[in-house]
Amino acid sequence: MNMNMNMNKKIGLQTIKLDSKPVIIETFSSVGKKEGEGPLKDYFHKVHQDEFLNKPTWEQAETELMRTTVLGAVSNAQIKFSDIDYIFAGDLINQCTSSSFAIKDFGIPFFGIFGACSTMAEGLSLASIMVDAGYAKKTICTTSSHFCGAEKQFRFPVEYGSVRTPTSQWTVTGSGAAILSKEGEGPKVTHITTGKIVDMGVSDANNMGAAMAPAACDTIYTHLKDTNRHPSYYDLIVTGDLADIGSKLVCDLLKRQGVDISKNHKDCGSMIFDTKEQKVDAGGSGCGCCGSVFCSYLYHLLKNKKIKNLLLVATGALMNPVSSCQGQSIPSIAHAVAIES
Amino acid sequence: MNMNMNMNKKIGLQTIKLDSKPVIIETFSSVGKKEGEGPLKDYFHKVHQDEFLNKPTWEQAETELMRTTVLGAVSNAQIKFSDIDYIFAGDLINQCTSSSFAIKDFGIPFFGIFGACSTMAEGLSLASIMVDAGYAKKTICTTSSHFCGAEKQFRFPVEYGSVRTPTSQWTVTGSGAAILSKEGEGPKVTHITTGKIVDMGVSDANNMGAAMAPAACDTIYTHLKDTNRHPSYYDLIVTGDLADIGSKLVCDLLKRQGVDISKNHKDCGSMIFDTKEQKVDAGGSGCGCCGSVFCSYLYHLLKNKKIKNLLLVATGALMNPVSSCQGQSIPSIAHAVAIES
Numbered sequence: 001m002n003m004n005m006n007m008n009k010k011i012g013l014q015t016i017k018l019d020s021k022p023v024i025i026e027t028f029s030s031v032g033k034k035e036g037e038g039p040l041k042d043y044f045h046k047v048h049q050d051e052f053l054n055k056p057t058w059e060q061a062e063t064e065l066m067r068t069t070v071l072g073a074v075s076n077a078q079i080k081f082s083d084i085d086y087i088f089a090g091d092l093i094n095q096c097t098s099s100s101f102a103i104k105d106f107g108i109p110f111f112g113i114f115g116a117c118s119t120m121a122e123g124l125s126l127a128s129i130m131v132d133a134g135y136a137k138k139t140i141c142t143t144s145s146h147f148c149g150a151e152k153q154f155r156f157p158v159e160y161g162s163v164r165t166p167t168s169q170w171t172v173t174g175s176g177a178a179i180l181s182k183e184g185e186g187p188k189v190t191h192i193t194t195g196k197i198v199d200m201g202v203s204d205a206n207n208m209g210a211a212m213a214p215a216a217c218d219t220i221y222t223h224l225k226d227t228n229r230h231p232s233y234y235d236l237i238v239t240g241d242l243a244d245i246g247s248k249l250v251c252d253l254l255k256r257q258g259v260d261i262s263k264n265h266k267d268c269g270s271m272i273f274d275t276k277e278q279k280v281d282a283g284g285s286g287c288g289c290c291g292s293v294f295c296s297y298l299y300h301l302l303k304n305k306k307i308k309n310l311l312l313v314a315t316g317a318l319m320n321p322v323s324s325c326q327g328q329s330i331p332s333i334a335h336a337v338a339i340e341s
Numbered sequence: 342m343n344m345n346m347n348m349n350k351k352i353g354l355q356t357i358k359l360d361s362k363p364v365i366i367e368t369f370s371s372v373g374k375k376e377g378e379g380p381l382k383d384y385f386h387k388v389h390q391d392e393f394l395n396k397p398t399w400e401q402a403e404t405e406l407m408r409t410t411v412l413g414a415v416s417n418a419q420i421k422f423s424d425i426d427y428i429f430a431g432d433l434i435n436q437c438t439s440s441s442f443a444i445k446d447f448g449i450p451f452f453g454i455f456g457a458c459s460t461m462a463e464g465l466s467l468a469s470i471m472v473d474a475g476y477a478k479k480t481i482c483t484t485s486s487h488f489c490g491a492e493k494q495f496r497f498p499v500e501y502g503s504v505r506t507p508t509s510q511w512t513v514t515g516s517g518a519a520i521l522s523k524e525g526e527g528p529k530v531t532h533i534t535t536g537k538i539v540d541m542g543v544s545d546a547n548n549m550g551a552a553m554a555p556a557a558c559d560t561i562y563t564h565l566k567d568t569n570r571h572p573s574y575y576d577l578i579v580t581g582d583l584a585d586i587g588s589k590l591v592c593d594l595l596k597r598q599g600v601d602i603s604k605n606h607k608d609c610g611s612m613i614f615d616t617k618e619q620k621v622d623a624g625g626s627g628c629g630c631c632g633s634v635f636c637s638y639l640y641h642l643l644k645n646k647k648i649k650n651l652l653l654v655a656t657g658a659l660m661n662p663v664s665s666c667q668g669q670s671i672p673s674i675a676h677a678v679a680i681e682s
Contacts, residue, residue, distance in 0.1 A: 009475050010426060014450050016476050057667055085351060086535065093661070094435045096455045100538060100659035104672040109355050109535035111463060112659070112674075114437045114453040122452060126467070133474035134350050135357050194427065194450035197441060318441035318453070320434070326398055331445040333453075 012226025014193050014219075021188035022131040024302075024339070025138075025181045027295035028072035030065055031272075032147065032173030035284075035292065038273045043296040045072055051148060051173060059093060062146035062175075065288075066091070066102035069175040070142050073295075077179050084108050084179070085136035088127050090119040091144045091287050092171075093153065098144050108140070116316030117212075117241050118195070119143045120176060120291040121335035124312070125192040127180045128337070132189075137182050144175035145286030154205075154321055167207040169243045170280035172272055176291030178299070187302035187310075191338035193223040197318065199331040205317075205324040209246025209269075209282055212315040215332035216242060217253040220313055223336045224259060231261045235307035238298060239334070240268030240290030240314045243283030244275055268293040268314075290314040302341040310339045353567025355534050355560075362529035363472040365643075365680070366479075366522045368636035369413035371406055373488065373514030376625075376633065379614045384637040386413055392489060392514060400434060403487035403516075406629075407432070407443035410516040411483050414636075418520050425449050425520070426477035429468050431460040432485045432628050433512075434494065439485050449481070457657030458553075458582050459536070460484045461517060461632040462676035465653070466533040468521045469678070473530075478523050485516035486627030495546075495662055508548040510584045511621035513613060517632030519640070528643035528651075532679035534564040538659065540672040546660065550587025550610075550623055552671035553656040557583060558594040560675040561654055565600060568679070572602045576648035579639060580675070581609030581631030581655045584624025585616055609634040609655075631655040643682040651680045 011017050029044045036047030046068070053064040066089070074081060087106065089099035090113040103110060115122040123141030130136040148158055150171035156162040180189070198218050202211040216239050224231065231237060242250055247267040254261055268290045269283035294312055301307045315334040324330075352358050370385045377388030387409070394405040407430070415422060428447065430440035431454040444451060456463040464482030471477040489499055491512035497503040521530070539559050543552040557580050565572060572578060583591055588608040595602055609631045610624035635653055642648045656675040665671075 010477070059663055059667065090455070092436070094663065095433070095457065095659065095661040097659065097661045097664050100672045100674075101664065101669065104538040104540050104659075107537050109537050110674060111467065111535065112455040114431070114455045116436065126452065129470070129474065129476065133470065133476070135470065135474070136351070194452065196448050196450050197445040199445050318436065318438065318445075320436040320438045322400055322435065323438050323442070326400065328442065331441045333441075333451060 014222050015226035016192050018128055018132040018189055020132045021190055022128045022180045023184045023186045023188050024178050025184040025186045026073050026077035027178045027299045028069050028076060029176045029292040029296035030069045031292050035172055035174055035272055038278060040272055040297045043300050058146055058149035058152060062098040062144055062149050063101040066098055066142055066144040066175045069177045070103060073177040073179055081106050081108055084138045084140050086111060086130055086139045088113050088123040088141040090114050092150055115333060116318055117285055117287055117290060118314040118316030118333050118335050119287045120294060121312055121314035121337050124178060124337045125194060125335055128189040128192060131180050131182050139180045140177060142177040143287035143291040145171050145288035147171045147173045150286060164281055165206040166281050167245055168281045169208055169269060169283055169285035171286040172284040172289035174288035174292030176295030178295055187339050187341050189337055190340055191227060193219055193226060193336040195219040195333040195335045197331045197333050199329050201329045203329045208285060208317045209242045210249060211317050211330035212332040213242055213246040213249035213253060215334040216250045216313055216315045219334040219336050220254060221257055221259060231259060234264055234309045234311045236266055237261050237264055237311045238266050238268060241285040242267050242315060243269035245282045302339060305341045308341050312337045355563050356567035357533050359469055359473040359530055361473045362531055363469045363521045364525045364527045364529050365519050366525040366527045367414050367418035368519045368640045369410050369417060370517045370633040370637035371410045372633050376513055376515055376613055379619060381613055381638045384641050399487055399490035399493060403439040403485055403490050404442040406487060407439055407483055407485040407516045410518045411444060414518040414520055422447050422449055425479045425481050427452060427471055427480045429454050429464040429482040431455050433491055456674060457659055458626055458628055458631060459655040459657030459674050459676050460628045461635060462653055462655035462678050465519060465678045466535060466676055469530040469533060472521045472523050480521045481518060483518035484628035484632035486512050486629035488512045488514045491627060505622055506547040507622050508586055509622045510549055510610060510624055510626035512627040513625045513630035515629035515633030517636030519636055528680050528682050530678060531681055532568060534560055534567060534677040536560040536674040536676045538672045538674050540670050542670045544670045546665040549626060549658045550583045551590060552658050553673040554583055554587040554590035554594060556673035556675040557591045557654055557656045560677050561595060562598055562600060564677045572600060575605055575650045575652045577607055578602050578605055578652045579607050579609060582626040583608050583656060584610035586623045643680060646682045649682050653678045
């Protein structure tokens with residue numbers, strides 16, 4: 001009876017094959033006004049016209065954004081909080097307080113996670129594992145970010161009107177929540193490839209895409225090798241959030257290794273905005289970027305079988321303003337999740 | 342062959358029974374000078390006399406503290422980095438940069454976690470799960486904190502000489518790392534009870550013990566109920582880090598619910614310092630407190646069979662200085678890990 005329990009389920013170097021294929025039975029996505037005017041406007045479940053969400057501070061606005069996103073997912077799935085065994089949540093605000101305040105009244109056992117903008121894929125990975133291993137019937141993962149809160153904390157208060165560099169990225173006001181289940185209908189998580197930190201010495205905090213591209217390259221390359229798959233196996237390989245500059249770089253870096261993803265590669269940071277029209281420089285970023293894009297448009301494509309196989313590769317820059325001021329480089333990471341419709 | 346894979350392994354409300362009992366084959370603990378003069382001085386693997394660890398900043402000192410702690414654990418276990426499938430790491434510094442910089446060159450797939458001072462138990466839980474479920478042969482979990490970095494970030498720079506309240510806690514300069522393995526000799530993780538957030542409305546950031554005690558009470562009560570165990574089953578029920586004030590509170594709160602842990606309860610924050618002699622007010626705190634106390638003294642007791650059963654209950658205050666300044670309460674959490682020698 002115990003024959004399977006201790007069998008190593010890792011394939012290759014860094015990939016786990018989830019034999020039971022946990023189902024993403026429901027998602028919910030919420031964004032701000034600007035994101036709601038972008039190319040994916042028809043796919044978000046909720047667009048908040050008021051960036052304050054009726055709250056007195058940016059931090060409380062982000063908390064409300066995540067709180068209502070989780071509520072939306074649970075409500076649409078027609079389940080109760082008590083049906084959910086574990087919640088995985090994370091965000092960019094210091095000590096991940098958007099998450100802890102957002103979910104504090106739900107009464108669900110909670111694992112706090114942090115992977116910067118890679119957090120959605122980290123959450124999907126761990127939430128899937130708990131279901132696949134039989135420790136949970138249902139789990140939920142969620143992330144958020146808020147443009148004004150992030151600008152205040154990482155850069156300059158918006159009111160200063162600071163000039164931004166063309167390589168900089170625009171933190172998405174958004175949140176996504178996905179419910180994983182042992183049973184039910186929907187896209188299934190088949191593999192996870194957990195990234196290791198890659199640091200090529202890039203130290204320009206206004207060019208996160210360049211810092212994170214090598215990590216995305218490493219994880220995509222490893223995933224394809226571990227699974228013995230060709231890039232064309234996937235209808236879409238979606239990174240998040242390399243934006244316009246990092247996206248070009250990851251394709252170039254992989255091409256040098258003999259892997260061409262240019263035909264089926266997209267990036268959440270480039271998809272969520274019309275980068276030129278909406279003046280967001282290189283594109284979107286933030287835990288809520290990949291979170292809201294996956295939980296809206298990408299989930300829609302999978303659920304409605306417009307695509308069969310998706311590789312979601314969320315990337316994170318594991319720095320803070322102090323490390324940058326102290327001249328440190330930007331260690332980066334990327335986690336991949338393979339999902340089939 | 343798949344009969345066990347989808348079986349729900351949860352018992353009761355919040356507890357997972359780890360049938361394969363992952364083994365903690367090695368630990369390593371490092372602390373600063375003050376901690377090295379306290380009651381547990383004979384149990385730490387390394388005491389750093391220089392709080393800067395030869396680095397130019399407090400942040401880089403904490404990074405070096407964790408880096409050398411992980412190196413110590415891996416070296417003592419006589420294994421290679423490539424033997425380790427996953428690393429779980431977290432700390433108190435904004436965006437958990439102590440962890441990401443500490444482990445960035447190890448090349449181990451990395452899950453970033455954040456649970457404030459509960460992080461060590463969160464890490465032990467997830468690292469055990471990966472081994473128990475057969476996704477990994479070996480995993481490592483680590484946490485750190487540094488007094489000067491934490492004071493600078495959360496309170497006032499040490500140089501200001503600010504007066505502290507008697508309820509305040511002293512952030513431990515310390516780090517712990519534990520290696521979990523499918524096979525080998527050592528104490529075994531048998532159960533994990535993952536906490537849910539408890540918020541009783543305490544908003545005094547200088548009295549974390551009071552804020553966190555209800556969360557510890559909730560998790561201990563639930564663990565005992567889920568496992569159908571009496572507190573006396575455990576030789577020690579060790580919270581971390583409620584310190585002197587929170588420790589008294591958790592015993593009182595549990596007594597009101599008919600559970601008496603006063604005879605076998607200890608707290609990492611009260612154990613690591615001679616709170617009166619060493620002038621640390623209520624006692625120690627920080628991700629590195631529970632981390633270094635578990636990986637030194639408690640692991641020693643288990644390994645040498647001086648105790649048979651330990652319940653480690655790490656507690657975390659999920660706030661930040663901004664949430665406190667905005668008048669918010671302090672959501673708290675506690676994760677329990679049952680370990681047998």
